[in-house]
Structures are given as structure tokens and as C-alpha cells.
Amino acid sequence: MADARADKAFPVSWDQFHRDARALAWRLAGEARATGGFDAIVAITRGGLVPAAIVARELDIRLIETVCVASYHDYKTQGGLQVLKGVEERVAKIRGGEGAGVLIVDDLVDTGGTARVVRAMLPKAHFATVYAKPMGRPLVDTFVTEVSQDTWIYFPWDMGLSFQPPIREGAPG
Template identity: 60%
Template sequence: MTDRLPHEKGFHVSWDQLHRDARALAWRLDGHGPENGGWRGVVAITRGGMAPAMIVARELDIRTVDTISVKSYEHQDQHEVRVLKSPDAELMGDGSGILVVDDLVDSGKTVGLVREMFPRAHFATVYAKPQGRPQVHTFVTEVSQDTWIFFPWDMALQYVQPYRGRD
């Protein structure tokens, strides 16, 4: 047993790393769409899925991009999942040919809710935790359930004093 807080077992992701991992996700998805290997559109689960979805859309030359806004966290605490904004209904249909992208599947609650809405969509995340992993079709990197991922949009560079002494 440890006395660590959730954020103390952290996995820090830089912009460069996120870009490489999102491109790796695109490579895994390339040619696997239902329309001659292609996808009709990309839907980002906001806010975390926006950057990876943009990279995937660029890499796979997908021009139709939309968002679904889902709120499930208040800082590092997970709450009831609710949809704040839905994607275009005509585009989505039942989700056939649509690639839904998020940064991370954690408990699986967010992706689970979106899967109920669009059961035929393909769900892809950059990172996956074991509890939520069954909710996604494709992911790049698995991390332990007790790891907190620090994404680049949540961090800022700042000076850190050395452990011993001063500069």
C-alpha cells in the first residue's frame, strides 16, 4: 500500500509525444474504415480528444470533423457523465463510418455513453487504462489504472529549484 495521491503516479505527456502517439493512432487506423478503408468523418470527444482528432484527421485526409462535448471530470474527480453538445445528427446516423477519437479512456464511462448514442462508430483513443479498454476498438498505449496522465494542455513550464542547495 502507498500513500501516494493519484497525481503522484504521473505520466507526463509533452506536445511532441502526443503528436507522435496520435500519428501512431492514425497509422493503426489507416485503411481500416468501412468505406474502402476510409472514414466518413472524425468526431472528437471534447476537450481532450480535440488535439488527437485533428492530427488523425490530417494524417488520414479526413475533412469532415465534428465534436461531441462530454463532461465527466471536475479537476481530478470523476462525476456523472453528461453530453453538453452533440455532433451533427445527419453526419452521425448510427455512427457507421465515423471515427470517434479521445485522448484517453479511463473508467470507460464517457466512451460508453457515446457508444450508446452511436453504436456503429469506431472508437479510438491515444491512451487506455485497463478498466476502460474494452470500450475502445483501437488505442496506442496502455497505462495502469492508478496512473494520472498529465496532458500538455494542462501543464506549463516553470523553473524548479534543485534538490540540494541553490543555483
């Protein structure tokens, strides 16, 4: 198991995440116009639930499915992937199968492990994430913000309100 905590921190507020997820929807709207739209969204749990809800609202997609993959354990370590729930067959077979017409949404692609597992389930789906790290970036079709591989993203659902020391106080000197 590799330690997933990184050297740099990127805290994301609810407001910022909402703006970034809407920016993702904006990009996906153009893709939808070019390809005939998306018939369903598959949210990768748990991180993909919030952006999938925002994208579904913005693009007026009503059919939402989940695929449940566990990769982070105890919020610190990324270990072996475990598929807890696959994609419903009816969703996977839209437009002839293999995920054609399906939009996969997640909060982040990190090393690409989860993305590879879900891509294997739905190879023709369009894969979108809000944030992308370099190792996983080639596996997604659309994303909003790239962050360095050594950055840990603190999502708003993982944080409480508390004081954050200035970067200069925590920077190595």
C-alpha cells in the same frame, strides 16, 4: 465522486503526444483500408480535439464533428457525466446510421464512462484513443498506449514548463 488523481504520474510533452497521435493515425490507416475508410471524425471534447485534428490531417478526413461530454471537474475529480452537446444528426446517419463510417477520437479512455455514453450514441462507429486504461480498454477499438489504472496522465495542454523532481525523490520508501 471519485478522486481521479492517482498514485503514478505520466507527464506527456507536446512532442510525445504528437508522435502518439500520429501512431494512432498510422494504426487507423490500416483499419480504414480494411473497412472502406472513415467519412467523418467525432472528437470528444475537450481532450479529443487535439488528436482528432492530427488524425484528420493524416487520414485526410474533412468532416469533423464534436460531442461534448463533461466528466472531470476541476481537473481532480471525476464525477457524473453530463452531455453538453450531442452529435449532429447528419453525421450520425452517415452510411445508414448509428455511426457506421464514423471515427470517434478521444485522448484517453479511463473508467469507460464517457466511452459508454458516446458508444450509445454511435454504436457502429470505430472508437479510437491515444491512451487506454484497463477499465475502459474494452470499449475502444484502437489505441496506442495502455497505462495502469492508478496513473494520472498530465497532458501537455494542462501543464506549464517547470522542473520535475526525479522519480526516486517522490517514490515511497
